[in-house]
Amino acid sequence: MIRGFEIVSYDEFKKTLGRDLSDEVIKEKYNNMKKPRRATSLSAGYDFYCVNDFTLSPGESIVVPTGIKSYMKQDECLCILVRSSHGFKYNIRLKNQVGLIDSDYYNNEKNEGHIFVALKNEGDKRFEVKCGEAFAQGIFQKYLIADDDEPVQVDRLGGIGSTSK
Numbered sequence: 663m664i665r666g667f668e669i670v671s672y673d674e675f676k677k678t679l680g681r682d683l684s685d686e687v688i689k690e691k692y693n694n695m696k697k698p699r700r701a702t703s704l705s706a707g708y709d710f711y712c713v714n715d716f717t718l719s720p721g722e723s724i725v726v727p728t729g730i731k732s733y734m735k736q737d738e739c740l741c742i743l744v745r746s747s748h749g750f751k752y753n754i755r756l757k758n759q760v761g762l763i764d765s766d767y768y769n770n771e772k773n774e775g776h777i778f779v780a781l782k783n784e785g786d787k788r789f790e791v792k793c794g795e796a797f798a799q800g801i802f803q804k805y806l807i808a809d810d811d812e813p814v815q816v817d818r819l820g821g822i823g824s825t826s827k
């Protein structure tokens with residue numbers, strides 16, 4: 663196993679999906695989850711599919727749980743980007759410009775490595791994504807190390823901001 667995607671545990675999925683949904687609905691969503699896929703034979707990006715409908719009015723933002731975690735080689739990372747069409751047509755942006763998923767995020771103690779996508783509607787049109795539709799894409803990349811890199815002995819404990827403020 664070199665790199666790939668897995669669905670997070672049911673408990674992690676349920677914890678992040680919101681309190682408004684019944685157990686039945688959450689279970690159905692969980693059982694119907696699709697792992698990220700590439701849309702064409704040479705697409706670089708793996709499309710992430712929405713598990714719960716959402717709407718963003720102009721100016722609004724949202725943090726979307728994907729239900730997905732990803733493993734990869736130690737010298738690789740996964741970059742999350744918006745879908746080009748959502749940027750071009752609706753001015754949808756990632757709040758953090760690019761979502762950077764580190765290899766040591768996978769199976770961390772706090773949230774299993776659950777990937778979140780933070781979106782903002784910077785346009786003037788209502789933006790709607792339905793369950794099952796692709797709403798972001800992930801590209802695996804290799805990263806390089808500087809000549810004078812000092813090895814760090816710190817393990818990642820959790821998600822965003824966990825190693826600093």
Ligand SMILES: O=c1ccn([C@H]2C[C@H](O)[C@@H](COP(=O)(O)OP(=O)(O)OP(=O)(O)O)O2)c(=O)[nH]1
Binds near residue numbers: 758766776
């Ligand atoms: O859009 C994103 C960005 C990051 N992450 C997860 C994966 C990543 O490995 C972890 C930490 O992200 P990062 O290192 O970029 O955040 P930071 O604010 O620099 O925090 P840290 O102190 O944990 O390095 O959060 C996401 O799920 N979605």
